Amino acid sequence: MNSPMDASDPTTYTITELAKEFRVTTRTIRFYEDKGLLKPARNGLTRVYTARDRVHLKLVLRGKRIGLSLDEVREIMDMYDSAPGEIGQLDYMLDKLAERRAMLHRQQQDIELTLKELNKIEAQCRQRLATMLKQTPQSQVS
Amino acid sequence: MNSPMDASDPTTYTITELAKEFRVTTRTIRFYEDKGLLKPARNGLTRVYTARDRVHLKLVLRGKRIGLSLDEVREIMDMYDSAPGEIGQLDYMLDKLAERRAMLHRQQQDIELTLKELNKIEAQCRQRLATMLKQTPQSQVS
DNA sequence: ATAATACTTGACGTTTACGTAAACGTCAAC
DNA sequence: GTTGACGTTTACGTAAACGTCAAGTATTAT
Incomplete structure (x- = not known):
């Protein structure tokens, strides 16, 4: 047990590691945290990212690629995370999902x-x- | 002859007609013109849009939906329109197309x-x- | 003729998604 | 014991894509 995909995967990442892997700047990653999209743990002051945080970042970037705003990404991720206690929330979420679909x-x-x-x-x-190459056999490739 | 899709289709549109049809504001349409994405004719001061202009607007909006910036949309539309006299331009365009693809x-x-x-x-x-509806048969639908 | 309506051009404001710079903490290596 | 490399916060800057007045012109209806 304790496969690499285990929820308790102890692997952690620094901010620069993630930045390099996903080709974004550290500024961007911190910005996403400000926006509530990431909540890394801290070791003193420095941020410590778990595999779960990494997945979250991946989702944010994918969301962006398909044209979502950061707010929309957060909304979806919040829905995903929350154990929705209320039926109303579930309905709301189903609506949102349909819309997104x-x-x-x-x-x-x-x-x-x-x-x-x-x-x-x-x-x-x-x-x-x-056609052009036929008409002027002396191609203009400098 | 003179089918509705004829290049010389005499149908024209006002700015508000197009705005309504495509669910954008007139401000948006004028903004696109400022950015060089549309070049409607004028009747005095007022803009007159042809079927061709309408297609251009449609392309811009589709471009946006797939995540292009207005600059990128214009770049592509320019390439499309221009009768590229130079081989270099064609090569450049093929590169752009591959990238976009x-x-x-x-x-x-x-x-x-x-x-x-x-x-x-x-x-x-x-x-x-x-599950929730089973556990609490008195659903909370207000 | 005048009022209402539609269109025009600025010009400044706003939101989103970061960039960039300043100024400082920390820890390993030399 | 200081020099980098990496980390931090705070704060201001910026580009894109419009929104929002303000103020004027042109046409149409009455």
């Missing part, structure tokens, strides 16, 4: 459309390029 | 992952909700 589906469609158009443009580009 | 693929993966996790969360929610 719709947005993501829409985004998927947008991306597909965009990729198709990019393909078209690329084809046109390559065609033009070929 | 990679980003979109990554986003698709992010979205899939996120949707999967949302499904998990929702299942947990529903389960809890069911």
